[in-house]
Amino acid sequence: MPDFRPPQHLPFELAEYQQRLKNTKEAMGRSGVEALLITDPGNMNYLTGYDGWSFYVHQGVLILIDQEEPIWFGRAQDSNGAVLTTWLDKENIYGYRDNYVQSKLSHPMEFAADILNERGYAKRRLAVEMDSYYFTGRCLDMLRRSLPHATIIDGDDIVRWVRCIKSAKELDYLRMAARITEQVMQKAIDGIGIGVREGDVAGEVYKAQICGTADFTGDYPAIAPIMPSGIRTSTAHLSWTDRRYEHGDIVLLELGGAKHHYNMPLARTVMIGEPPKELQDVAEVAIDGLNRVLEFIRPGVTAEEVEAKWRESISGSRVVKESRVGYAFGLNYPPDWGEHTISLRPGDKTVLKPNMTIHFMPGIWLDTFGFECTEPIVLTEQGCETFIDFPRKLFIK
Amino acid sequence: MPDFRPPQHLPFELAEYQQRLKNTKEAMGRSGVEALLITDPGNMNYLTGYDGWSFYVHQGVLILIDQEEPIWFGRAQDSNGAVLTTWLDKENIYGYRDNYVQSKLSHPMEFAADILNERGYAKRRLAVEMDSYYFTGRCLDMLRRSLPHATIIDGDDIVRWVRCIKSAKELDYLRMAARITEQVMQKAIDGIGIGVREGDVAGEVYKAQICGTADFTGDYPAIAPIMPSGIRTSTAHLSWTDRRYEHGDIVLLELGGAKHHYNMPLARTVMIGEPPKELQDVAEVAIDGLNRVLEFIRPGVTAEEVEAKWRESISGSRVVKESRVGYAFGLNYPPDWGEHTISLRPGDKTVLKPNMTIHFMPGIWLDTFGFECTEPIVLTEQGCETFIDFPRKLFIK
Numbered sequence: 001m002p003d004f005r006p007p008q009h010l011p012f013e014l015a016e017y018q019q020r021l022k023n024t025k026e027a028m029g030r031s032g033v034e035a036l037l038i039t040d041p042g043n044m045n046y047l048t049g050y051d052g053w054s055f056y057v058h059q060g061v062l063i064l065i066d067q068e069e070p071i072w073f074g075r076a077q078d079s080n081g082a083v084l085t086t087w088l089d090k091e092n093i094y095g096y097r098d099n100y101v102q103s104k105l106s107h108p109m110e111f112a113a114d115i116l117n118e119r120g121y122a123k124r125r126l127a128v129e130m131d132s133y134y135f136t137g138r139c140l141d142m143l144r145r146s147l148p149h150a151t152i153i154d155g156d157d158i159v160r161w162v163r164c165i166k167s168a169k170e171l172d173y174l175r176m177a178a179r180i181t182e183q184v185m186q187k188a189i190d191g192i193g194i195g196v197r198e199g200d201v202a203g204e205v206y207k208a209q210i211c212g213t214a215d216f217t218g219d220y221p222a223i224a225p226i227m228p229s230g231i232r233t234s235t236a237h238l239s240w241t242d243r244r245y246e247h248g249d250i251v252l253l254e255l256g257g258a259k260h261h262y263n264m265p266l267a268r269t270v271m272i273g274e275p276p277k278e279l280q281d282v283a284e285v286a287i288d289g290l291n292r293v294l295e296f297i298r299p300g301v302t303a304e305e306v307e308a309k310w311r312e313s314i315s316g317s318r319v320v321k322e323s324r325v326g327y328a329f330g331l332n333y334p335p336d337w338g339e340h341t342i343s344l345r346p347g348d349k350t351v352l353k354p355n356m357t358i359h360f361m362p363g364i365w366l367d368t369f370g371f372e373c374t375e376p377i378v379l380t381e382q383g384c385e386t387f388i389d390f391p392r393k394l395f396i397k
Numbered sequence: 398m399p400d401f402r403p404p405q406h407l408p409f410e411l412a413e414y415q416q417r418l419k420n421t422k423e424a425m426g427r428s429g430v431e432a433l434l435i436t437d438p439g440n441m442n443y444l445t446g447y448d449g450w451s452f453y454v455h456q457g458v459l460i461l462i463d464q465e466e467p468i469w470f471g472r473a474q475d476s477n478g479a480v481l482t483t484w485l486d487k488e489n490i491y492g493y494r495d496n497y498v499q500s501k502l503s504h505p506m507e508f509a510a511d512i513l514n515e516r517g518y519a520k521r522r523l524a525v526e527m528d529s530y531y532f533t534g535r536c537l538d539m540l541r542r543s544l545p546h547a548t549i550i551d552g553d554d555i556v557r558w559v560r561c562i563k564s565a566k567e568l569d570y571l572r573m574a575a576r577i578t579e580q581v582m583q584k585a586i587d588g589i590g591i592g593v594r595e596g597d598v599a600g601e602v603y604k605a606q607i608c609g610t611a612d613f614t615g616d617y618p619a620i621a622p623i624m625p626s627g628i629r630t631s632t633a634h635l636s637w638t639d640r641r642y643e644h645g646d647i648v649l650l651e652l653g654g655a656k657h658h659y660n661m662p663l664a665r666t667v668m669i670g671e672p673p674k675e676l677q678d679v680a681e682v683a684i685d686g687l688n689r690v691l692e693f694i695r696p697g698v699t700a701e702e703v704e705a706k707w708r709e710s711i712s713g714s715r716v717v718k719e720s721r722v723g724y725a726f727g728l729n730y731p732p733d734w735g736e737h738t739i740s741l742r743p744g745d746k747t748v749l750k751p752n753m754t755i756h757f758m759p760g761i762w763l764d765t766f767g768f769e770c771t772e773p774i775v776l777t778e779q780g781c782e783t784f785i786d787f788p789r790k791l792f793i794k
């Protein structure tokens with residue numbers, strides 16, 4: 001490890017990270033959690049600043065209730081990355097040797113257990129992010145085996161709910177991401193046309209995501225461009241192919257921009273040629289419903305009330321929508337920009353509060369085509385503010 | 398779901414998928430596995446063709462030893478994606494309702510358990526991909542709870558080892574990806590220069606990855622462009638920033654191209670200005686070691702013997718390299734293009750065979766800078782063939 005402390009270029013002031021840590025420890029205290037193992041890369045970044053594409057090997061951050069700083073652990077060749085991108089002292093950065101990598105003989109969670117042992121936490125109440133992407137079944141079993149006297153419980157909800165209300169600086173980054181997203185969407189719509197390869201439009205989308213604006217570049221968004229055409233718009237998560245666009249194609253565009261890994265999603269729909277009556281009808285109903293929901297949404301209402309408002313708006317129409325119509329979003333790494341907290345659907349009784357960020361996403365996927373027109377918003381004191389300035393309509397090429 | 402069967406545009410003939418399935422069932426048989434739950438998106442694609450960015454919710458493929466076809470399950474809004482991108486009959490495509498999505502009340506693995514129950518496999522020997530990215534600790538616990546009479550064992554090694562030897566058609570796609578990677582690397586090297594924003598070069602890299610060639614476009618590689626500069630080259634997995642390149646910068650470029658999700662990785666190093674003696678020395682030793690290993694590697698030698706050859710080649714120099722020097726690669730989705738089978742390191746006694754694909758990757762990360770020059774190869778009958786035609790040298794700008 002370098003024997004000097006390089007200048008820090010963290011996206012937030014130290015005080016903000018420390019406030020996040022304090023909020024996390026308070027949440028741990030309320031749940032009787034003494035040690036928290038964080039493996040979600042977004043949560044790791046949120047608390048420490050750590051930023052590397054190293055989540056393809058096991059790594060994590062440990063929050064110990066009585067200790068001032070978090071502990072980062074990961075592969076030795078990434079520990080300089082932790083020195084360079086986090087605010088942690090080097091004594092709290094632990095790199096494991098390469099024999100722990102993708103091996104049947106030793107597992108990084110044994111290394112994590114050794115740290116807990118060394119710090120006196122081997123017999124205490126340990127929460128893990130049970131359903132986070134990079135915390136595997138084997139991770140859980142290895143921890144149980146290595147810490148037989150610890151009580152291991154689910155900590156999925158600890159950091160993600162702390163993150164739910166955004167700070168002023170977080171909103172700044174989300175607004176920077178929004179400027180990128182607007183350019184990305186415009187680039188995609190401009191590029192689509194008869195005879196153009198889908199992949200060539202996708203390439204321009206990627207370039208716009210990363211080159212960003214004259215003032216700042218972008219980061220990789222947490223979801224790849226979703227941009228199916230034709231029959232492939234009947235489902236939610238397909239991308240481009242080598243196919244060339246044809247007259248009569250519908251194209252769904254679900255695209256993001258990101259700054260400091262704060263993601264800004266947006267979806268719009270393009271029709272090449274005259275739209276069929278059925279698509280026009282769906283678009284009209286969906287956009288009208290979207291507008292009504294944006295007027296309705298405000299602090300004090302619950303997530304399920306927002307969904308009910310949407311359902312009321314489309315009732316009597318032919319639009320059927322059985323999946324949730326939105327979710328909390330923000331800081332994240334692949335594969336998802338959603339925060340896995342608020343879902344706009346029946347049964348979600350979360351009371352909305354100022355500075356929560358929600359992607360209102362009433363995607364419609366019918367038997368042979370789909371339609372998407374969405375808005376990412378932030379709750380204000382009185383209602384909501386949209387992040388994005390982009391027409392709400394079916395685009396015709 | 399559409400009530401018609403759209404034309405299939407799968408990247409492989411049905412017979413190839415069926416051969417893969419047969420090989421998988423034989424491997425299951427050898428391990429006494431009666432049902433295999435696959436959650437690795439690369440493995441899902443390998444056996445069924447399934448291709449969507451839906452791995453951010455739980456999904457999987459079930460292989461039942463006595464049943465002809467695999468079963469796909471996932472979110473209902475993605476099941477049309479399975480109809481469109483797999484060779485499976487609709488009766489083997491199961492979509493779950495949205496109340497299973499990111500919920501504390503119901504979990505997709507309960508849905509998977511219901512399918513196993515319905516098919517008569519609830520009390521049999523079930524293997525799961527215990528350490529695959531999207532199989533979480535909660536997935537494992539929910540399966541154990543929902544299938545109390547099943548024997549649940551680790552199946553991580555079943556499909557990934559079947560994939561290890563590539564078919565002619567897979568090699569075709571890897572060669573297509575190699576053409577993209579060459580263009581991507583050239584674009585990056587061309588773009589780097591004093592005063593240029595790192596993110597602008599990254600944007601051009603992304604565009605080149607996706608726009609591909611005049612004959613075909615590319616898919617999103619499984620790893621984002623790794624391209625740190627300056628002090629950030631002292632670690633393995635950092636990317637670009639808003640910084641502008643300066644005289645005296647070292648830039649690492651670890652970049653990929655992909656076709657049909659077959660990834661082709663490559664790393665090179667760029668120096669802006671006159672390289673320091675220490676960097677020149679490291680480059681010379683590393684490239685010489687690389688060349689010697691490529692002459693040595695052939696069927697019949699073991700993975701650890703290749704690493705030993707590398708270590709012998711650099712002995713006496715100042716180059717220190719403690720991590721593995723290569724790994725199997727191929728079909729994959731984020732976050733990794735490695736296949737988690739062969740690692741070139743001490744203790745890996747895998748005997749190399751023709752048509753195995755390995756990224757020889759002797760990345761060197763020292764205290765204040767790094768150097769990377771790598772080659773992805775395929776084992777031939779007599780030795781190895783490099784996929785990429787790109788100079789092995791330190792690039793000076």
